[in-house]
Amino acid sequence: MKKILPFFSYAFHPIFIPILGTLSYIIFSERLYTVEQYYLVLFQVIIITFFLPLSFFYLLRTFGKVDSIMMAEVKQRKIPLIMQMVLTAVLLQKSITIDRFPELYFFFLGGLISTLIVFLLIYIHFKASIHMVAISALNFFVIGLSIHFQINIIYTIASLVLLTGIIASSRLYMRAHTQEELTVGYLCGVVPQLCLWCFWL
Structure with a gap:
């Protein structure tokens, strides 16, 4: 099992989560839109949250600003996180x-919101796990879809x-994070999703 654990860090890298969230919405929603509209929004998400980043x-x-897609160093996270926030804001607006x-x-x-929290934590030199932010947010979004669409x-x-x-x-096996960084990352992903449930459930 230990030999394949690193695979999951790459296969479920945070860059894939927006696409998985969009696919979850398309699969579990009540087909409120046409197939063409669903394809269009998925295409836009892929372009803005995957190819551009x-x-x-x-x-x-x-x-030489980053050395790996995992961004192991805290200082390497600032520019990619800012870019991610800007692109997400554009996606939400347009x-x-x-x-x-x-x-x-x-x-x-x-x-x-989760990305903003992780970004602010950089200034106290805390490296919250972005992997945990992403997968926990997806988890609770799917739970929300289950409740919303019954x-x-x-x-x-x-x-x-x-x-x-x-x-x-x-992440622990790869020594990329401590248990505290994983826990904080998990909470950073879950809490905003839970707080926003009251606006759409």
Whole structure:
């Protein structure tokens, strides 16, 4: 098991979570929109939250600002986190608006708040686990979808809970984080999602 633990840190890197959250919404929503509209929003999410950050990462790596996509050093996190907040804000303002996709809007808004908290923690030299932020936010978003649409997706939720534990174990095994950093990261992901539930559940 220890030999495959690092795989989960890469396979479920935070950069994939916005796409997984959007796919979860498309799969579990009540088909309120056309297939074309769903494809369009998914395409926009992929461009803004995956390809643009990935391109920006390689640019930063070229200039020696980061050395790995895992951003092991606290000081390497500032620019990527700022970029992520800006791109998410653009997505919320131009594409996933509250009047068009309210459930998805609050998922990304919660992600924006979580990213801001992680960014502020940098200034006290605390490296909260972004992996835990991402997977815990996705977990509670899916739980929210289950409640909101009154659907039984207990196996999906249970799988995400199990995956959260595996990713936490992976980060510990790779010595990327301490238990405290994982716990704080988990709370940073969960609390904004829970607080925003009252606006869309």
